[in-house]
Amino acid sequence: MIDTPGRRIYMDAAATSFPKPPGVMKAMSAYANSLGASAGRGAYAEALETGRLISECRARINRLINGQNPNHVIFTLNCSDALNIAIKGLIDPAQKNHAICTEIDHNSILRPLNALHDRGWLEQTRIHISPATGLADPDDIRRAIKPTTRFIAVTHASNVTGTVQAIRQIGAIAREHNIPFIVDAAQSIGHVPLDVQLDNIDLLAAPGHKALLGPLGTGFLYLRPGLEKILQPLKEGGTGSVSESDTQPDFLPDKYEPGSHNAIGIIGLSEGVRWVAEQGVEKLAAHDADLSAIFIDALNGIDTLQWFGPRTVKNRVGVFSVRVEGFSPHDLSAILESHYGLLTRSGIHCAPLAHRAIGTLPAGGATRFSFGPFVSQEDVKFAAESLAEIAGSRLPAHESGQSVRAH
Secondary structure, three states, X not given: OOOOOOOOEEOEOOOOOOOOOHHHHHHHHHHHHHHOOXXXXXXXXXXXXXXXXXXXXXXXXXXXXOOOOHHHEEEEOOHHHHHHHHHHOOOOOOOOOEEEEEOOOOHHHHHHHHXXXXXXXXXXXXXXXXXXXXXXXXXXXXXXXXXXXXXXXXXXXXXXXXXXXXXXXXXXXXXXXXXXXXXXXXXXXXXXXXXXXXXXXXXXXXXXXXXXXXXXXXXXXXXXXXXXXXXXXXXXXXXXXXXXXXXXXXXXOHHHOOOOOOHHHHHHHHHHHHHHHHHXXXXXXXXXXXXXXXXXXXXXXXXXXXXOOOOOXXXXXXXXXXXXXXXXXXXXXXXXXXXXXXXXXXXXXXXXXXXXXXOOOOOOOEEEEEOOOOOOHHHHHHHHHHHHHHHOOOOOOOOOOHHXXXX
16 A cells, blocks of 8 residues: 555545645734724725725736626625526516536526526526546537527536636627626636636626635636616615615625625635636646646556546546446545545535536535645646555656646
8 A cells, every 4th residue: 555644645625626826824823913993884994904905806807807897796605696686686486598508517507596496487498428538419409499598508627527618609699699608717817817707707706715715715706898777686785784774785795785795705816816817727728738738648547447537638627426347426525535635525516417417416526626726736646656556557658748748
């Protein structure tokens, strides 16, 4: 057995990022110790500075995604919260409504759609994916459009297979038909370049705690200018603005941000976004592709192991679900932790349709490895060697992973 005294290698970045850049905790600590105020609730210096820092986070996110207006970055609890605002805010129960999603989608899309369907407010079409790659055919989405289609919602990168959908092409189809396009960027933002204008995205939902490297309890929804005219808010409350009125403000971001902000979390997120921007998403994407290439070459050499998703680094991020013959997903994760110090996630990963499509749902899903920016090539090689040892197979000698670097 491989000797791993005290080793702990975090490979669950698809759940949340760890570790965070040092600046994240430093900024949160500075707020807690020196400011502590609620933005918009006072004219004293601490409240004004908290407001400035929150605005700075909006501006950083807006630059990262090439948004058109920082005030169209709406802070939310997480990505699921953002998707609920986007999905439910576009549905009028008094009308006939239809929505399009895909089998690869996370429950953050599937469950709001099902809730609306169960109330009799929504008909939905779920586009099939290729079991081999996890890709949805954009032409299938085009064919599914109806006169009552209110939006198209797509998970950009799968948290099961790592598959990256052709959102620019899908967005062009949506724009051609004047249908709002919702993108769940939980597994893509910070991993691959995103441009809401070039990608034809109308509503972009993202968490702050994954590849943007902020704390849990943060996220955002970006609205393309003009969408605020049709997107109804789900909640109302105090905003610190126009307090003389007992109705919700109609300007952004206040229209969708009732209550006091998670200032400490947003300030931490701001530093995570700053770190990502300084590194450059292109550089981070190249690192992710290098790790994926190494892992793919190694996995292909393990006889009793099955893995899912695109077979090259094209159309994928560093998320891999695997199964080893003779081991349940839970048992494999437990062995990886107890014997090798590798931290992975087993199960259905909140994406039952994706697991059904790739054939892993009846067996309880799979064991998932997901890479963050602080995972090294040596870490990935060690993970593959550990899987090979568990599977009772020997790894072939792969030097650089060039065979899977197709673009």
